[in-house]
Amino acid sequence: MAGPIRRRFTLTDLPMVGLAVWALAFPRPYLVCLAALALLPVAVLPLFNRLGADTGAQARPAWMASLAGLAGVAGVLLALRAGMDFRLLDWKLSLALGALLGAALAAAVAPQLLTLPARLVMLALALAAALAWGWGLGVAANGLFDRAPPVIHAAKVLGRRVSRGSRSKSYFLDIAPTNIAGLGDSVSVGFSLYRRVGVGDEVCIDEHAGALHWRWFKIRTCRPDPAALTFAPLHAPFRAS
Structure with a gap:
């Protein structure tokens, strides 16, 4: 019996690795990627419950x-992807909605998880992944369905570190104070933006209202006429920054 179980674990590791590479390294088509991450934890529920009811299957656990594991990885990746693309300024309501959605998903799988070996560990991991999924789902929806134009702020770069x-390495820009509530004077940025700006340069910060009224922002280089910028929410995460 050990052989078949070991083989199945090896095969199911491949979709997890592929999903991680797709979501973090090259998430395109973007909407398809986010939809896959959002729907996968829900889509596996019927099969998961069916396996849970089949007590005679030797390889069931x-x-x-x-x-x-696959559903949990998708939930965590959704949270990571949404958190990177739609950087929140307002957190409290997003955490509340994430907890509500995550608890509902965890409750749907809990009865079957309790029939597995190491059930408490499995349940704790499932709850953590479900909470990440719920939060990521709300943050992604807040950003993707945001149709309001952003308020654009310019700030001078005072330092780089x-x-x-x-x-790993993390890159930060120290910026002059702005009137954006919730934004500090040190902002983490990607390497692409970090290497393109220096001390004394200006960066532009797009402050978005959010479809769920959770403000979020994007920091980028300033263009010659920032007022002429148009905002396309569905493609915003992959515009030059």
Whole structure:
């Protein structure tokens, strides 16, 4: 019995890796990627519950753990993708909605998870992934369906710094004070923007109202005529910054 279970775990690892590469490295077509991350945890529920009811299947725990893992990875990736693309200024309501949606999803899978080995660990992981999924779903919807034009702020770059971790680097710009509530004077940015601006340059910060009234922002280089900018919400995460 160990052979088939081990083989199935190996095969189901591949979609998880592929999903992570797609979501984090090259999330295009963008809407298709976000839709896949949002719908996958819900789409596997019928199959998950069907496997849970099939008590005679020898490989049932392995398949259920694999499906739960795939759905959990999708939920976490949705939160990461949405958090990077739609950077929130207003957090409280997003956390409340995320908790509500996540709790509902976790409750739907909890009865079957409790039949598996290490059920408490599985339940804790599922709850964490479900909460991430719920938050990411709300943040993505708030940004994607935002049709209001942004308020554009210009800020001078006062400093640049790099924070080095054990395996990664984070890039920050210190900017002059703005009147954007909730935005500090040090903003994390991607390497592409970091290498294109220097101390004394100006960056533009697009402040968006959000479809759910959760303000979010995007920081980018300023164009010659910022007032002439048009905003296309569905493509905004991949515009030059």
